[in-house]
Amino acid sequence: MQEHTISPPFWNLDQVPFATIDLAQARAQEDLFYLTAAASFVEIATDLYADNLIQYFSGSDDVVDWLQNTWKNEEVRHGRVLREYVRHVWPEFDWEHAYADFFADYSRRCTVDALESTRSLEMVARCVVETGTATFYQALATQASEPILSGIAAHIRADEINHYKHFYGYFGMYSASESPRRLQILGALKRRVLEARNDDADCALWHVFIASQTQKSTDKAAFRALRARLREQTRQHYPVAMTAKMLLKPLHLPGAVTRLIHPSLTWIARRLM
Numbered sequence: 001m002q003e004h005t006i007s008p009p010f011w012n013l014d015q016v017p018f019a020t021i022d023l024a025q026a027r028a029q030e031d032l033f034y035l036t037a038a039a040s041f042v043e044i045a046t047d048l049y050a051d052n053l054i055q056y057f058s059g060s061d062d063v064v065d066w067l068q069n070t071w072k073n074e075e076v077r078h079g080r081v082l083r084e085y086v087r088h089v090w091p092e093f094d095w096e097h098a099y100a101d102f103f104a105d106y107s108r109r110c111t112v113d114a115l116e117s118t119r120s121l122e123m124v125a126r127c128v129v130e131t132g133t134a135t136f137y138q139a140l141a142t143q144a145s146e147p148i149l150s151g152i153a154a155h156i157r158a159d160e161i162n163h164y165k166h167f168y169g170y171f172g173m174y175s176a177s178e179s180p181r182r183l184q185i186l187g188a189l190k191r192r193v194l195e196a197r198n199d200d201a202d203c204a205l206w207h208v209f210i211a212s213q214t215q216k217s218t219d220k221a222a223f224r225a226l227r228a229r230l231r232e233q234t235r236q237h238y239p240v241a242m243t244a245k246m247l248l249k250p251l252h253l254p255g256a257v258t259r260l261i262h263p264s265l266t267w268i269a270r271r272l273m
Helices: 025-028 030-044 047-055 063-088 093-108 119-143 147-178 182-198 201-211 220-235 240-252 257-258 262-273
Strands: none
Touching: 025 030, 025 063, 030 047, 030 063, 030 093, 030 119, 030 201, 030 220, 047 063, 047 119, 063 093, 093 201, 093 262, 119 147, 119 182, 119 220, 119 240, 147 240, 182 240, 201 220, 220 257
16 A cells, blocks of 8 residues: 655644535545544543643653643644534534543543553653554545545644654653663553554444444444444555554664564554554
8 A cells, every 4th residue: 555645734723614524525434423533532531641641750840741731732632623523524423422421431441550660661652652643643534535524634643743753752861761671662562552452442432333323232243343344444544654663663673673574563553553
């Protein structure tokens, strides 16, 4: 698959032209409802996760200031913009009720205890998460035929790339004093990638699925079928090379080693999807 860079449109996330949404085109892609609604849940819930990170990195004033005043605000803004898109295109969906159920479930999982044992390794984990979100939104921007949703996704992707750069920079800062071994870094990468198939996104998608069913079905088989279909659709647009490159960066591997393990990296990149 040929990968390309997504260029955001001239408007920004503070001034999204919701009135120009092509409703017929948007509603024709049913799978995008599930992806957009689930993403809105996870992004808005960053408010809670950010508080855990702020507590964990207490004492590092620059890091805490950026987490509190930039990262947290931008992530929540992403969620609010996606929520408004869902409300415009699928007004029959009870977003507030579904989100309340999701948050009750998610908040039990989101604890400081789930973070890595050292600050440098937690920054590695943050790099994995930002890799996952940046590449997801690139895939969504490509997959969405409706221009406003594609533009929203492109703008969010740009933010997530910037967030990755900050977390990677902080990883370097903490590494200077903690000196994590390469195997420890690889372990943090592996743990977070493996968790990606059973984390926030699945929790959010489950609550969107339940709330959208006329009979409020909790049929796990139907949900698994939906999840498999969404992953297959996203896989067609997923930037595997970009994902592998971002995951590799904290390891600082020689070029020859990178080329040697490229097949394994491709598998890992697809696992993160």
